[in-house]
Amino acid sequence: MEYSQLEPKVIWKNFEALNSVPRPSKKEEKVIQFIKEFGENLGLPTTVDEVGNVIITKPATSGMENRTPIVMQSHLDMVCQKNNDVDFDFETQGIQMYVDGDWVRAKGTTLGADNGLGVATIMSILESNEIAHPELEALFTIDEETGMTGALALKPGQLKGEILLNLDTEEDDEIDIGCAGGVDVTASAKFDLEDSKGETFKIEIKGLQGGHSGMDIHKGLGNSNKLLGRFLFSGLENQIQLVSIDGGSLRNAIPREAKATFSVNNSENFSSKIEQLKSEILEEFASLEKDLVINIEKIDSSEKAISVDDSKKIVFAINAAHNGVFRMSPDVEGLVEASNNVARVELKEGEIKILNLTRSSVESTKWEVANQLKSAFESNSLKTEFGGSYPGWKPKPEAEIIKVMTELYENNFGEKPLVVACHAGLECGIIGANYPKMEMVSFGPTIKGAHSPDERANIPSVQKFWKYTQDILKNIPINNQ
Numbered sequence: 453m454e455y456s457q458l459e460p461k462v463i464w465k466n467f468e469a470l471n472s473v474p475r476p477s478k479k480e481e482k483v484i485q486f487i488k489e490f491g492e493n494l495g496l497p498t499t500v501d502e503v504g505n506v507i508i509t510k511p512a513t514s515g516m517e518n519r520t521p522i523v524m525q526s527h528l529d530m531v532c533q534k535n536n537d538v539d540f541d542f543e544t545q546g547i548q549m550y551v552d553g554d555w556v557r558a559k560g561t562t563l564g565a566d567n568g569l570g571v572a573t574i575m576s577i578l579e580s581n582e583i584a585h586p587e588l589e590a591l592f593t594i595d596e597e598t599g600m601t602g603a604l605a606l607k608p609g610q611l612k613g614e615i616l617l618n619l620d621t622e623e624d625d626e627i628d629i630g631c632a633g634g635v636d637v638t639a640s641a642k643f644d645l646e647d648s649k650g651e652t653f654k655i656e657i658k659g660l661q662g663g664h665s666g667m668d669i670h671k672g673l674g675n676s677n678k679l680l681g682r683f684l685f686s687g688l689e690n691q692i693q694l695v696s697i698d699g700g701s702l703r704n705a706i707p708r709e710a711k712a713t714f715s716v717n718n719s720e721n722f723s724s725k726i727e728q729l730k731s732e733i734l735e736e737f738a739s740l741e742k743d744l745v746i747n748i749e750k751i752d753s754s755e756k757a758i759s760v761d762d763s764k765k766i767v768f769a770i771n772a773a774h775n776g777v778f779r780m781s782p783d784v785e786g787l788v789e790a791s792n793n794v795a796r797v798e799l800k801e802g803e804i805k806i807l808n809l810t811r812s813s814v815e816s817t818k819w820e821v822a823n824q825l826k827s828a829f830e831s832n833s834l835k836t837e838f839g840g841s842y843p844g845w846k847p848k849p850e851a852e853i854i855k856v857m858t859e860l861y862e863n864n865f866g867e868k869p870l871v872v873a874c875h876a877g878l879e880c881g882i883i884g885a886n887y888p889k890m891e892m893v894s895f896g897p898t899i900k901g902a903h904s905p906d907e908r909a910n911i912p913s914v915q916k917f918w919k920y921t922q923d924i925l926k927n928i929p930i931n932n933q
Contacts, residue, residue, distance in 0.1 A: 458551070458911055460918045462580075466572035471564055472546035477529040477598040479543060480504060487571075487592050494579055496876060500607065503605040506576060509576055509862040512585065519586035523613035523890075524577065526570030526620060527596030527879065531903045533705055534561040536658060538905070555900075555908040565909040566902040567596065570619030573921060585925040589613050596620075596879055597704055599636075599840045603879035608886045614855050615928065616887075618880050618894035619921075622667065622902055623870075624913040627857055628894040629876040630847035630873030633815060633881060636703060636840040637792075637808040637822050639769065639829035642698040645756035645802045648693045648715035652753040655683050655712050655723070657699075659743035662708035662904040665793035666811050666876035670777050674741045676700060676710035677797045679733060679769035683712075683748075686725050688764060693757035697766075697799035702807035704877075705903040709797070715757055719750065758802055765832040767805055772828035773808065778821050781813065788875040790817040792825065804834065811875060812842045820829060845881030847873055851891040852929050860923050865916070895920075 458464040475483035484504045491498030491508035498508045506528075514518065534540035538560035559561060562911040574590045577583055589611055593602035621628045676701040684692060693715045696753040700707025716722045730746050737744050757763070778790040790812035798805045808825060812818035818841075826836040848854075854871065861869040880892045898913035901905070 458556070459915055460604065462576045463569070463572050463914060463918055466575040467568055468549070470568050470572055471549060474543050474545065475528055475530050475564070476542045477595050480528050480594045483528045483713045484594065489500060490575060491578070491836055496578065501605065501610070503602055504594040505602045505606065508578060508590040508860065510590070512587040513583070514742045516584055518705045518930050520615055521587040521589070521610055521613045522617060522928055523589045523591050523817045524574045524617045524619065525591040525593065525879065525883075526567045526574055526618070527593045527602065528565065529595055530564040530568060530598050531562050531597050531702060531705060533662070533701065533903060533905055535905045536709055552908070554911050556911060557908045558905070561905055562903065563907040564621065564911060565899045565907060567620045569897055569899070569909060569914065571916065573619055577925070583922055583925065586928045593879060594920070598702065600842050600877065600879055600882055603882040604842065605851055606883060606886060611887060613891055614931070616880065616883060616890050616892040617895050618878060618892065620878055621894045621896040622875065624896070624898045624917055626870045626872050626879070626895065627854065627861070628874050629916045630813065631845045631878040631881060631894070632811040632813045632875050633842050633844035634809055634811045634817055634840070634877045635818055635838055636824050637810055637825045638837045638839065639806040639834040641804050641834045643743040643758040643762040643804070646759055648695065649846050650691065650693065650715040650717040650759040651719040652695070652713065652751050653719070654751050655680065656747040657711070657745070658709045659745040660741050661906065662709040663706045663901060664876065664903045665704045665706050665795065665809055666791070667669045667874065667902065669791045669793065669875065672740060673706055674737050674744060674853050675794060676707040676777050677794045678684060678735065678775050679768065680710040680712055680797070681767065682733070683729060684714065684767045685724060685771050686729050687714065687716050687722050688767060690718050690722045691760045692763050692767065693760055694763040694766060694799055695753065697758045697797050698749075699797040700795050702903070703795040703807055704795060705795065708904070713751070713753065713755070714763070715831045744835045757871070765834070766799065769806065769829050769832040769834055770794070773806065773825055774833070779817060782911060784873055787813070787873055789813055790821050792821050793873065806834070811877065813873060813875070815843065842877065843879060843881045843885060845884060845892065848891065851893070853891045853893055856927055856929060857893060857895070857924055860927060861920065864920060888928055
């Protein structure tokens, strides 16, 4: 099937146009301009605030003037991940999409369906002269994926809508009414360099699935940084000296690849142990990570390394850092309450950085995990900093919009939707801090593999989502104020 022939054509048209514009987090200048021009070309009032959020307003359609005014919201930035063997520049190139059966994918990169399909849907509402809706503010935020700075910068009174429809979830049978908060935990240190005293090895781990560090954290997927830490730990008795580490990339992506260069004494003993560990890890992940590859080789190197004692501190820190689910919710069955992703480990010229993203739907547990990480890092002489903290979104299951959407879903599709909270970071909690009376809900089409090059959007689900969205807009409750 030709991409341009997919239904609903209006959404795929707008998604294709959006995906032609580079939009990495924190580098959204081009997409901000794209959306600004889109609104202005429609003749709709369009503003860009001081951080780059774009707000486009549209009056109610005829007969909908008495309905509650709404905000439709999605974020403009995308997670930029690619396969190691793919040559692609996210800052200059548009996403290369293709159809694969019932799915739309990208060629070796993330697709940007998170949250591009939400953006394209709002664009489609704005340009339509036929879809019924109440007074509408379209809010396009920036930098959701790496700090939520767009949502954090929204000021009280900037929005007038009383219901927020966030289009940023990834299962079409779910209505999300709550989410986790998060905090960035960064450990760092600078160590002196010296000549290495042993033989040099290089380990490379690749082929892991990766995925969303919130929505996929419970799946037990391999984390390349933690696997690398196991190999390095096995070399401690052979007086390991670290030269370099390069593992993972973004805080919100489970790391798929990692490599390290280091020297050891008694290389024969080390080689025997590490090959045994390699066999054990491959067997351990055989059913889950079928494409896992671990390469171990002895190399010639004259690069300087950090000392045995300092190398031990780094290896201990990597291994002590909690990764994965920390606690399941005692109140919501199947919901991860708290977790951590050891997302990025970089050692270069004696300087180490370990980047984590800690999530929790309970604020006190978020800080419990963060402080445990701090304890692990600072016990090994690494300075720890917290940043980018944002609140979770407390569910309000009694909200009228939730009841309306639940009933509409059941009427449209013959089954009850799943009304859930999720372990991802949505902007609703942040927005709600400045708009405490606003009713909020999040929903979206089915997207798999978000935050990884395996990201894909389900075509029939987008059709279902588009029908449902239009029905919701038509049935927004009457404004009783």
